[in-house]
Amino acid sequence: MRLQDKTAIVTGGGSGFGAGIVRKFAAEGARVMVADLNGEAAQKMAAEVGGIACRVDVSNRVSVEAMADLARDAFGALDILVNNAGITHLPTLMEDVTEEAFDRVLAVNAKSVYLTARSFVPGMKQAGKGAILNVASTAGLSPRPKLNWYNASKGWMITATKTMAVELAPHGVRVNAICPVAGETPLLSRFMGEDTPEMREKFLSTIPIGRFSTPEDMGNAACFLCSDEAAMVTGVAMEVDGGRCI
Numbered sequence: 001m002r003l004q005d006k007t008a009i010v011t012g013g014g015s016g017f018g019a020g021i022v023r024k025f026a027a028e029g030a031r032v033m034v035a036d037l038n039g040e041a042a043q044k045m046a047a048e049v050g051g052i053a054c055r056v057d058v059s060n061r062v063s064v065e066a067m068a069d070l071a072r073d074a075f076g077a078l079d080i081l082v083n084n085a086g087i088t089h090l091p092t093l094m095e096d097v098t099e100e101a102f103d104r105v106l107a108v109n110a111k112s113v114y115l116t117a118r119s120f121v122p123g124m125k126q127a128g129k130g131a132i133l134n135v136a137s138t139a140g141l142s143p144r145p146k147l148n149w150y151n152a153s154k155g156w157m158i159t160a161t162k163t164m165a166v167e168l169a170p171h172g173v174r175v176n177a178i179c180p181v182a183g184e185t186p187l188l189s190r191f192m193g194e195d196t197p198e199m200r201e202k203f204l205s206t207i208p209i210g211r212f213s214t215p216e217d218m219g220n221a222a223c224f225l226c227s228d229e230a231a232m233v234t235g236v237a238m239e240v241d242g243g244r245c246i
Contacts, residue, residue: 009033018215022051023219059112061115105150136161138241141179161175174234180240217240225238
C-alpha cells in the first residue's frame with residue numbers, strides 16, 4: 001500500500017502501459033482517475049479498479065481543463081499526475097511524414113505535458129508536494145531511423161522532465177520519466193510498420209533481456225517513482241527496457 005490515500009490521474013490509462021500503471025496504483029491504495037481519448041476504455045478500466053473515468057483529448061486545452069475540473073471535484077488535491085498518453089507516426093522517411101501526422105504527434109506527446117502542467121502544477125505548488133511522471137521512450141535516448149519525429153517528441157519529453165524537475169523541486173514537487181522499449185500495446189504494430197513474426201524477432205534481437213516491455217513492468221517502475229520511497233529522486237529518465245539502450 002505504498003500509495004495509500006494518494007490521488008492520481010493516468011492519461012492514456014484505458015489500455016497498454018497506462019492500464020498497467022492504473023492497476024498497480026489502485027492495488028497500492030491510490031484513488032485513480034483513468035483518463036483516455038477512448039471513453040469506453042476509460043470507463044471499463046475505472047470500473048475494474050474502482051476509479052473514476054474521464055474522456056480527454058490531452059492535446060486540447062479545453063478538454064484538459066475539463067479533466068482538471070473533474071479531478072478537483074472528485075479528489076480535491078491531486079498527488080500524482082502520469083502523462084502517459086502518446087501516439088506515433090508509421091515508420092517513414094523523415095521528409096515523407098505528413099505535416100498533419102507531425103502536428104498530431106507533437107500535440108499529443110509534447111503539448112499535452114505543457115497543458116497538464118498549466119492545469120495541475122499550481123495546485124501542487126500550493127500544496128507543497130506532488131509527483132509528475134512522464135512516460136517517454138527509449139526512442140528519445142536511442143532513436144531508430146524512420147521514426148524521426150516520434151523520436152524527437154520523446155527526446156523533448158525527457159528534456160521537459162529534467163527542466164520541470166529543476167524548477168519545481170523548491171516547491172516539493174518531483175518530476176521523473178520512464179523510458180520503456182516497445183511492448184504489447186496498441187502502438188506496437190505502428191512502431192514496427194507491420195506485425196509479423198519476422199518483424200517481432202528482428203525487434204526482440206535488439207533487447208538483451210529478450211522480451212518486450214509489459215504493462216506490469218511500467219506499473220512497477222511508475223509506482224516506485226511516484227511513491228514516497230523515491231523522495232530523493234527527481235529529474236530521472238529511467239530506462240525500463242531490458243537493456244535496449246546499452
